[in-house]
Amino acid sequence: MEISKEKFQIVGTRSTEAEKISKPSLSFWKDVSIRFRKNKLAMFGVVLLILLIIMAIFGPYMTKFDYRTNNLVNTNKPPGSMHWFGTDDLGRDVFARTWQGARISLFIGIAAAAVDFFIGVFWGGLAGYKGGRIDEFMMRFADVLWGIPYLLLVILFMVVMGQSLGTMILAMTITGWINMARIVRGQVLSLKSQEYVLASKTLGAGLQRIMGKHLIPNTMGPILVTMTLTVPSAIFTEAFLSYLGLGLTPPLASWGTMASDGLPAIKYYPWRLFFPATFICLTIFAFNVIGDGLRDALDPRLRK
């Protein structure tokens, strides 16, 4: 078939059209959140964690019993319509105590992660960026701290400063930040010679800008993952220390102290151990799957 010239029409090109990007703009975090939401297990962890937090906030008000009021008539009652999770050896309501304990356990976990974040990012970022002798000095100092037996340090703190929530968090973070500092330092070391950092330097950017706008935002992935994995380990450590009798003093309750109190009665009154232990497990599980999910979502190599 012959197509005559007249049938053609010159449309021309527009250079601006050629540069057009039709794909909707996605920021890095939007992209991450899409991939994170596809991960069912991680989403389950998020839901679980939200439920736990809601219960920690409202749980103690749901029952008419107070977590600290003794009732020596009603000791060691099994779970029932009156006391939903039963009562302990002093007749205190386990339901109220569990959610009161949740507040403290979650607080310890989140506070430890936050302190690790601030000290670790500052220390690791500075060491990695400055490099050379400053880096050497800062990281050797961290190594020395890392070398001191952890439990010894905690016991020492508890003895000198008394058993309290503050002492507990201090004892946990005194060495906990080192892990974060190492991760941040490693990232900063590899990022600081990237060309966009050099470009920023040639534009006259100072330390604050290079750190705040370039290095730390690009390290946020590993930082977030480390933080979500610090929370459960702090909760676990608290439970462990309470179990050893180094934790909080009664009538304050944490899941660790409750489990510790409940253990001797495991044969006759198992609910006293069962409830706090279950919630410790659930919380640690939730944080761990969220951490894993975040790591997968943040890893650009897994981008499909």
Add this chain to the structure above:
Amino acid sequence: MAEKLIEIKNLKQYFNVGRPNLVKAVDGVTFDIYKGETLGLVGESGCGKSTTGRTIIRLYDATAGEVFFDGENVHGKKSAKELKKFNRKMQMIFQDPYASLNPRMTVADIIAEGIDIHGLAKTRKERMERVYELLETVGLNKEHANRYPHEFSGGQRQRIGIARALAVEPEFIIADEPISALDVSIQAQVVNLMKKLQREKGLTYLFIAHDLSMVKYISDRIGVMYYGKLVEIAPAEDLYKNPLHPYTKSLLSAIPIPDPESERTRKRITYNPSVHNYGDNEDVTMREISPGHFVLCSAKEFEQYKQQYR
């Protein structure tokens, strides 16, 4: 010739000083760059071209030597204010368009970084208008401002990098292999953009590259580097017609010719540094063979080169 914009005097950049693995990346380089010209810097990988560029712009602290910008020494101890002034005059375009843009920042924030640092825009609106203007200058459009670097192609990213450098209105731009990471079809686009900007804004370039034909196309003068030393510097035409230093000859003989007939007979010359056979007390320096054509040579070689030069 035109007035000198930059004078580089005996610039040295050593790494690992005082340790057994000392590297003399740049070893006593001296040259001038004139206002409004493009000086090409060529040489094999690892010969110190990029280090020279980065040392000039103070990304590294020079081991020795001076850099004068408009007659003012820009190296050595400086106050923060003086440094900022210098940062505005001299800018850099980087090699890898995938590594030179921060993936967590929008294009607008990347381009406006210099504007923010130097406080060049008083209001948010003024800042955005400046960004749009710069985007248009490099052939992109307004809609690109709120996108992220990973959405762009290599050529587009390189143009964003150029826009970032232009934001502070520099007089001198160091282009560190700006096209070597790009597709051949995009290379011309970027080089032509650079040429256009030079005409419009009177920019001066130091163009670092290893693609000899591209360097010939863009440069007014070309310097050849070998192992941290500048071995020959001459006007572009002159260097291609009359290469004198054996290394330059070797380098030029490696250019493929897009003609099968002559390509078949093209002979590659290998460079053997021992041909110089310099004695201990021979003074090997840059000597001017013809106006503007300098070669690193001894007094004996100088006579030979003069004879060779047509």
